[in-house]
Amino acid sequence: MPAGLSTRTIEILDPATGEPVGSLPVADEAEAAAAVRRAAAAFPAWAATPPGERGLRLRAAAQALAARADEVAAMNTRETGKSAADAAGGVEAAVNTLLQYAELGPLHRGKRLRGGWDAVDVATPQPRGVVLALTPWNDPVAVAAGLLGAAIVSGDTVVHKPSERSPHTGALVDAILAAELPEGVLVHVTGDGTTGAALADQPGLGAIAHVGSTATGRALALVGAAHDVHVIRENGGNDPLVIDAGVDPVWAAGQAALGSFANAGQICTAVERIYVHRAIAEPFLSALVAEADTWTRGSGQPLVDARMRDAVAAQVDQAVAAGAKALAGGSVPDGPGTHYPATVLADVPAGVQVLTEETFGPVAPVVVVDDFDEGLRLAAADVYGLAATVLTPDMAHAHRAAALLPVGTVKVNAVFGGAPGGSAQPRGASGSGYGYGPELLDEMTTTTVVHFGLPGGSR
Template identity: 85%
Template sequence: MPTAVSARTIEITDPASDEPVGSLVAATDEEAAEGVARAVAAFPAWAATPPAERGLRLRAAAQALAARADEVAAMNVRETGKSPGDAKGGVEAAVNTLLQYAELGPVHRGKRLRGAWDAIDVATPQPRGVVLALTPWNDPVAVAAGLLGAAIVSGDTVVHKPSERCPHTGALLDEVLAAALPEGVLVHVTGDGATGAALAADPRLAVIAHVGSTATGRSLAAAAVPNDVHVIRENGGNDPLVVDADVDPVWAASQAALGAFANAGQICTSVERVYVHRAVAEPFLAALVAEADAWTERSRQPLVDRRMRDAVAAQVEDAAAAGATVLTGGRVPDGAGVFYPATVLTDVPEGVSVLTEETFGPVAPVVVVDDFETGLRLAGADKYGLAATVLTNDMTHAHRAAALLPVGTVKVNAVFGGAPGGSAQPRAGSGSGFGYGPELLDEMTTTTVVHLGLPGGAA
């Protein structure tokens, strides 16, 4: 049976086997409001807690999560179909993220400003208040840990509603973390989209932090305006990959496959469209088809549910109907589970949804271009602005890509990766604000500037 949300009950089935995982009841509007009230009540004491102590509490929460890593990962596998290795890696990444914020939070510095000789001016970060964290299903533990950790160590309190596609994983994560924190610092709310909308409309919030679809992010941003709530959004992406004429086409195909097919294409920064130079297009496509077939054979990772698979299949079918050639994959397999094969398309016409919309499945639509400039131009002509990758041996081309692509992250010669402590701001339809890294501490705090002059008449 497919995942369903009916009569305020969230029912989850294992996407790999169609076996039931369990059901949870979504919070009523009154219960959601009570969750916010608990966070509001806890905020003054938590904000007044010394940052070093907040860091120690967050460290204890990280250690508690590490102790139950296998349990949390196993639940993630059952709910979302993520591979056991990736699920365990996500929990390990979450632990490391919490530990990093436990160290960074207490040393989050203000500034001394230079003014008159007889006065002192300081700018210091202050907690904002109650943070509503709405987190996704595709990497639910690692992503949530970033938003929760940064908010908690900054002195904010948090109401966390995980995705309705992984409610048991989110509930277990919050149970583990909240046990190491004072009452009300981390409040869990189970719910669906209606629950999230009710929470977002609460005037007692100070921040809404959302990772998910662009449509939902925009509705949350609109709900925040009347209440002057600060919004952090990492939303949809349609990330391009540009393959230059001077690269090894077999290596380029391996990069494209990794970007498009890892986690069944369900990564925020997955490769969603490929622009390959005509000079290497033929061997690149041959190698990419071989890579796709190998991914299908060995990964056996399902999509999260049938609703998602239906959307992916519809985009591929629409492209084929418009004239695209399906080189491999492109058919919903028989049998149990929500599987979809790694798929390669070519001769993809402009304007079809597989090129213009986020697919979130293991699909690589390939467009052959006559020169690098055309590939760069098409890569940048998009309503999203999350990330982009360029594979090239030409440093001039690499510099042009970095300067011209209107995205938050430009990657050269690697579809994934980055230095520790990195952060980025998505653009356009992909959201706004720093959603991770040290800069997330700035998003979770507000700055107070204090001018200290001498008392009246003092020399």
């Protein structure tokens, strides 16, 4: 890492207005090393703390976050452009997640296996050590709460570097939580990708937990392999939506719009490509265009920054140049900020980036298929494996989709949703390991097996 890196800063502009939000320094390699040492020094005492007490401390941290929910949500909106309601919902989800892990952590059980009458094997979960958590900007509070909560209640200590696109939000959340925990249990680091790379390369890590791009996740997997560090990663997705014949096209359009346009398309499990049965394609497209106009009406929600908007616009422009038709949106609007309209693309040719790569913007590319099997085949033909949705009145089709789609989560007749405490394993380019739910406690711990026998000659 170049000398003098700590003189660099991260400058954040409000994506809605273009006005400055603030500036924070980028941590250098020495600061990264010091952060890991702080967390490592705190680990023995925290690991030895009874799980019930760890749960109580995490509960206190959750309550402290709840008490400052409005402040955290407002900062999130200023940095990322997330709507006030979505930002508040993210904080509420974070509080609930922390409370959930405060309850689940002390109940995280091992296993027992009898051999003969005089012997028993006991398998018990043990904390891994220092967990490096690298979290994203698109839902910075809720996602961070899952990784931090599971690691802390498991007896790990954490070094947390939030995304450079939401550094003020991350710093505020960490300060609130850390104030309720012993020194060094949660260590905050501000920085960009070079900071994350420096942190991942530090000796003494027990695990790396990353939610973000596939390219970064792959690089971290290589670092983890080189250092024998456990890596948990939820990375990019290119989630398909398959719409069968027989569904209400207007309802299907509402589902497609929600999946494609919510949070300006900046959701890991957003709908990225749509395969609609020819029997309902025309009324579906008409209804989807109307939905797009509603989502765009007024100023709409901006993308997080100009770099993201430019990337989304480039994918749309490529598709249109290749023959796709923009039935709604499709161009950068005038005015301040980094807005991009809800966009509907029809007649999208195979091979363009809006079908093969994660767009992460409010774009709904539509491909018309002749039958459900064709839609299913096209949906499955992808390197990503995060999630997929099917809308169908045919339960045989639903079961076949669940069996054949190579993704961590298959959703039937709802683009979003899931039971509280649910979990999933991404596949392929989307990552590996459980990223949430009770199973995340397994990721944050390792298992020690002890074989107990009787001393020689004892009866």
